Amino acid sequence: MSNLSPTHLRCEYLVNPLAIDTPRPRLSWELTDSDPHARGVRQSAYQIMVSDDQGVIVWDSGEVQSDETLHIHYAGAPLEEGKPYTWKVRVWDQDGQVSDWSNPASFSMGIRGMGWTTAPAWDAPPPPVISHWITLPLADTWCETQSPPATMLRKPFSISGKVRRAVLYASALGVYELRLNGKRVGENILAPEWTDYHQKVQYQAYDVTEQVTNGENVLAAMVGAGWYAGRIGMAQEYAGVWRGVYGRRLALIARLSIELDTGETITINTDKSWRVTDQGPIRSADLYDGEVYDARLEMPGWDMPAFDDQPWQTADTIKGPRLAAQPNEPIRITRTLTPVAVNQPAPGVYVFDMGQNMVGWVRLTLHGENGREIRLRYGEALNPDGTLYRDNLRGAPQTDIYICRGEGEEIFEPHFTYHGFRFVEVCGLDYRPTVQDLTGCVFHSAAAEAGQFDCSEPLLNKIMSAIQWTQRSNLHGIPTDCPQRDERLGWMGDAQVFSQTAMFNMDMAAFFTKWMADVREAQTKDGRFPDIAPHPFNPDQCFSGNPGWGDAGIIIPWLMYLNYGDKDLLETHFEAAKRYVDWIVRNNPDLIWRNRDQLTPLWYGDWLNADTFADLAGVPRKGGEMPKEVFSTAFLAKSAQLVGKMAEVLNKREDKVKYCHLAEKVRAAFNHAFVSSDGRILGDTQAGYALALSFNLLPMELRPLAAQHMLRAFEPYDGALSTGFLSTIRMMIELTHFGYVEKAYQLALRREIPSWGYMIEHGGTTIWERWDGWVEGRGFQDPGMNSFNHYAIGSVGEWFYRVIGGLNPDESGPGWKQIKIHPVPGGSLTWAEVAYHSVRGLIRSRWEKKETGFTLRVDIPVNTTATIYLPVKNGYPITESGLPVEKSPAVETLGWREGCAVFRVGSGRYEFHVKNV
């Protein structure tokens, strides 16, 4: 028997998903070896077995000779709508020994059909009309200045018999919370989350087998405005409305499928038999505005059978968009925080300090007489007098109001809003609250955490923690630029530059799968990718085709392939990627990407570079920003290259030739137009050199010269960076690559402005939007654009994992099949450690520098190989687990590369040591 066991079974990236919308879902697993000393362990074959809920085998793959553990397409009998399936897998190792079967995992098929009613999503005939979107009967109560009250809906039903399985499918035009027999269903927050509701809305599925009872039941829901009917960024300017860009009538769709022990099935659908009201306690709720909750209007028992809903109204039905199962992890509370202090800057005004800039809401325990109004306001910073600083929230009040019932202890927790804050101001209490009275509930798309970084320099650990908090703060169904002001949009430039860091920190596979569909849905007719996705306005007219932003539509799918081995996404996305590049080329036939059409009047360029600093002594006024055409043409070259690579992976020969050739031509045009024979690039900016080097645009012989120019471009800035957020990470990587390691470490460890260290030393617990968001002596930057929770500059996290930790994805073995471990120690660091839970299991790398020598310990997952780069001087003796490295079994010496001794290893734990002689 083999020591291997298949673990962490996933279907379409999810653990035991309840609604799979694709007829041939993909199955993946990881492998672990019970022998901690085993090395070079591989899978030589696998067998998958899938059975239905009757135990009938619907697919037995048989023994398949393959070392693949990712994305195996189901290939059995057709899978049935709403049905649960269990599956298991066993594998054979390199010696032909078979493992035990894995523990069973499951997946359930979703509900087929557009809107669950008409056209089929799969290939079978359409199912009959079953559920309706239901809403309050029409009454024109719409108010531009205030968000509508929550709609409450209920449906009593009875069943007789024991429940074998009950699954509830639901969605809303708005955001919803479900209840069944007095209890909350699931833990999702702000479901169904944000998509382009003109095209589709996601639905969610919940296993409610335990919640349905034999006898009387009530299924109930509350629906708030959310993204659908509430406020979203820039709606006034670009849609001419204050709120309700997608629609004004809040609606619910649901289907509860109950299977009794007898085999009988009962289905409860949303239809005209439901009762509705908007007279409940949630008087208004909006993502930006906050929630007004009048506890005096609670209707105890409204979600239980005995309730009298006579005063309620009969539901109306309306048409709704297409439904699709949510393909990624829902928004959930992942942790709670207790405040570190509560202060009273003015009489009766209490300000709680959460000790951490966070996103979510608070749970407040309080008491007050009937009708007493408690106001909670949220902000990221304080004024010098200790009061809340809120100017940078712009038009997002982030204010909750709670009106007391007056019955002793009451607990307030909102439902349909979210706030970005470190400080909470509470007014209206007639007593001094304590830190125990308030809890911060942190919520976001609950993608699993994947990476950990730790090193001997506490400043860098704090920077990484700030990066991770910023990531959590900006994952709410889509990757947002910021979580606090009246914007919170899926800006593509920010996401593009942060995506590799994001993938190190969390398992972003399902999340980006979802978001890439949003990106495709927002592509314009002529091929432009949007600048924001979802695009709530008309992408043909605004916010599309911006260099460095649109390119996210190419860069992120490529990173999905590198990190998760996702070829299918490349396939799905390929036409869209081509159309984007073709659009640029059509409009710029000489291959210099110029902003000559008026379609993208905002031409952002290398956003927030040093030219945008306000009144910073010693910083030149100009010289940070790379010329826009140099910037855009560099991105064109990059995107063309990547489309060529995608074509190669997908075996599309003609396209491969076409786009590789195009990339060559853009490179030539770039050099011709912008690069002089001594390697200088027009503009002579740090950023320009960084992008040209990172995108491999220069002829080989000019690259070291350009790197020297890059270094020289720090001089006018007294050694500081002048890069904007699209070039900073690329600059850090290229400095390192060209041997300016100490320079890169200096920037990472720097504490003066501009630097990450400056943010941390001045109270930053998340990454700031601007290098000079707040400056000692000067104060805050322009409140018109000054978030303290923006991840773009946090893209340096990639450098922490790749350079300090040494963890690099390797193109020759996508999805971490091949791993490149290449730590580059520097600065004052004496040790560093990274642990990363890849799609193939845990990879760990830890190095330590001592007087006596250098040690590198690595853990390489089963069924993968790694090349290990040891930063040592030639001729120094190297041992591995105590043996001279040449004698170490399972270590192959590859020679010298990039100034390192290089080895190849298979799976297992290895400890390399080099003595200082």
Ligand code: RAM
């Ligand atoms: C700002 C956003 C974002 C940036 C765009 C261009 O409003 O916050 O960071 O991508 O502008």
